[in-house]
Amino acid sequence: MGLLEGKRLLITGVLTDASIAFHVAKFAQLEGAEVVLTSFGRQMKITQVISKRLPKEAPVVELDVSSDDDLAALAERVKEHVPALDGVLHSIGFAPQAAMGGNFLNTEWADVATAVQISAFSLKSLAMAAKPLMGEGGSIVGLTFDAQYAWPVYDWMGVAKAAFEATNRYLARDLGPFGIRCNLVSAGPVKTTAAKSIPGFEKMEGGWPERAPLGWDATTAEPVAKTCAVLLSDWMPATTAEIIHVDGGYHAMGV
Numbered sequence: 001m002g003l004l005e006g007k008r009l010l011i012t013g014v015l016t017d018a019s020i021a022f023h024v025a026k027f028a029q030l031e032g033a034e035v036v037l038t039s040f041g042r043q044m045k046i047t048q049v050i051s052k053r054l055p056k057e058a059p060v061v062e063l064d065v066s067s068d069d070d071l072a073a074l075a076e077r078v079k080e081h082v083p084a085l086d087g088v089l090h091s092i093g094f095a096p097q098a099a100m101g102g103n104f105l106n107t108e109w110a111d112v113a114t115a116v117q118i119s120a121f122s123l124k125s126l127a128m129a130a131k132p133l134m135g136e137g138g139s140i141v142g143l144t145f146d147a148q149y150a151w152p153v154y155d156w157m158g159v160a161k162a163a164f165e166a167t168n169r170y171l172a173r174d175l176g177p178f179g180i181r182c183n184l185v186s187a188g189p190v191k192t193t194a195a196k197s198i199p200g201f202e203k204m205e206g207g208w209p210e211r212a213p214l215g216w217d218a219t220t221a222e223p224v225a226k227t228c229a230v231l232l233s234d235w236m237p238a239t240t241a242e243i244i245h246v247d248g249g250y251h252a253m254g255v
């Protein structure tokens with residue numbers, strides 16, 4: 001029996017087959033889960049094409065996490081494909097170019113607000129939109145980039161990730177009584193569309209393979225995705241409000 005046999009999962013964030021979410025969807029299906037994807041706007045068509053590269057093509061429902069209409073309609077849209085959800089993957093991040101790349105001292109609030117809304121507040125928005133389908137409890141998993149540190153060029157996205165990590169803890173507090181676990185995976189750098197949109201991403205990535213005791217391959221999301229799959233399973237039943245590093249051990253090493 002697969003790790004996720006019988007689980008019905010909502011997976012956001014599949015944009016390309018390099019997306020972390022693509023690999024989570026792939027492993028989830030291989031381990032027995034039924035998967036529904038989300039995408040939005042012009043990316044819908046791309047996600048539909050990429051979905052065909054999964055072991056089993058998954059339906060795609062529309063969700064822009066900044067749209068109140070999409071959030072309100074999410075449960076109904078998902079119910080067209082599965083009657084309930086056992087897990088949700090939040091794999092969404094966005095910051096305007098002006099909020100990253102070394103312009104920290106001059107970034108305007110409007111750009112910061114967008115980064116925080118799409119990359120941090122959206123964890124709460126998505127959780128509440130999916131909650132009506134999670135009557136029997138379940139698991140919500142998100143992806144962070146260790147927000148304890150000031151990284152080169154990450155700037156206001158790093159601030160948004162700090163808010164995201166705090167949001168996860170408060171969600172865990174308030175959704176625990178409903179049997180819903182909330183956890184994050186703190187991933188090392190992976191070459192995805194979101195990563196490539198960070199001006200100077202190589203400065204964040206540099207030295208990672210050498211410093212991580214297990215080494216690190218930024219060309220694959222598979223190790224990160226496998227850990228997400230475990231968190232979505234029944235095998236971490238008493239873990240919530242947690243952040244698990246999947247970074248080759250980089251976070252624990254002194255310089």
Ligand SMILES: NC(=O)c1ccc[n+]([C@@H]2O[C@H](COP(=O)([O-])OP(=O)(O)OC[C@H]3O[C@@H](n4cnc5c(N)ncnc54)[C@H](O)[C@@H]3O)[C@@H](O)[C@H]2O)c1
Pocket residue numbers: 012013014015016018019020021039040043063064065066090091092093094118143144145186187188189190191192193194195
């Ligand atoms: N790639 C890395 O190095 C890395 C490291 C740590 C954490 N992460 C996090 O992993 C998550 C997934 O990113 P990725 O690296 O797979 O990149 P990606 O570009 O493949 O995925 C980002 C996704 O965010 C979605 N998105 C953006 N704005 C949205 C909106 N308004 N509504 C709904 N969806 C929206 C995009 O459609 C896209 O699918 C992000 O939270 C990112 O911060 C990435």
